[in-house]
Amino acid sequence: MKNTTNDNAILTLGNELCFSLYACAKEVIKIYRKPLEKIGLTYTQYIVMMTLWQFGDMSVKDIGEKVYLDSGTLTPVIKKLEKSGFVKRQRIAEDERFVKIILTDKGLKLKEKASTIPQALEGNIYISYDEVVTVYNLLNKNLKGIKEGIETS
Amino acid sequence: MKNTTNDNAILTLGNELCFSLYACAKEVIKIYRKPLEKIGLTYTQYIVMMTLWQFGDMSVKDIGEKVYLDSGTLTPVIKKLEKSGFVKRQRIAEDERFVKIILTDKGLKLKEKASTIPQALEGNIYISYDEVVTVYNLLNKNLKGIKEGIETS
DNA sequence: TTAAAATAAATTGCACACAATTTAATTATG
DNA sequence: CATAATTAAATTGTGTGCAATTTATTTTAA
Secondary structure: OOOOOOOOHHHHHHHHHHHHHHHHHHHHHHHHHHHHHHOOOOHHHHHHHHHHHHHOOEEHHHHHHHHOOOHHHHHHHHHHHHHOOOEEEEEOOOOOOOEEEEEOHHHHHHHHHHOOHHHHHOOOOOOOHHHHHHHHHHHHHHHHHHHHHHHOO | OOOOOOOOHHHHHHHHHHHHHHHHHHHHHHHHHHHHHHOOOOHHHHHHHHHHHHHOOEEHHHHHHHHOOOHHHHHHHHHHHHHOOOEEEEEOOOOOOOEEEEEOHHHHHHHHHHOOHHHHHOOOOOOOHHHHHHHHHHHHHHHHHHHHHHHOO
């Protein structure tokens, strides 16, 4: 549902919200840094691995659509994951333009270790469970709108 | 109000929320890129300028506290703003450790041009005004908690 | 059917973002 | 009062993030 009001107030507040998003994302990701380092991942590598754990082996393009990153960012990130031994890269025979990213045994095993990562948030969330649900749903609603807005532009 | 529940659900959902924050912040900031480029700013430079417009001349440290960035990021950003002629940098006589960032005439005049920047969000916000208010308040509440949690740790 | 258009990755260049360290200045303390 | 501890910026090194371009491959169309 696209907002088409002429009211300027939402734009001014949206501008403030943009900064809050920017700052809050950075600060929350900072909480993850140390525990992720212990299992040998950066946050960007972590969300790529989570995508592979959840959806299985997939192309760079498909990963990019899930994590909102393009090949310019993903190629070096995935190459580092390969160097760490968590994934393998393989051109797809049916269409050599695609590179399939495949979890190795080591990458698959990492999933268990990574299951403790969300505990880093313990004591670092200052809104209630219901409020987390509310923010989560509204951000995803907005994100979906932006994504579809770009696709159809 | 620190959340101290043992319930694991909020951590799992918090982990998902972290990604939504990360993705939503990136996508919204992307909307700003072109209009900001027209007035000669990046998003990071924009939030530094907004801080100076709102609070007046201040030190690198004080800017950092407002925008959640350290001198490692701010020093090169501010040097670019200086090269563009929007600010001047000046050591404070009373305490030479501090560098005061001072708006130039050009930097002050930019405020008017920048007042049109939030219009970039027109047609790109897919939640209602009330929902924007809700997300904004909850993110700031959480951000405040994290900030105070770090200060007192 | 083959040259043009489209597509997926990779590459390039620029701008952060941040931890860790260094430098310079100020304050605290024995 | 002199040295140690602290503090603010700057520097260094690594890792994104993205627009624009390039390369390789596949699809479309004349």
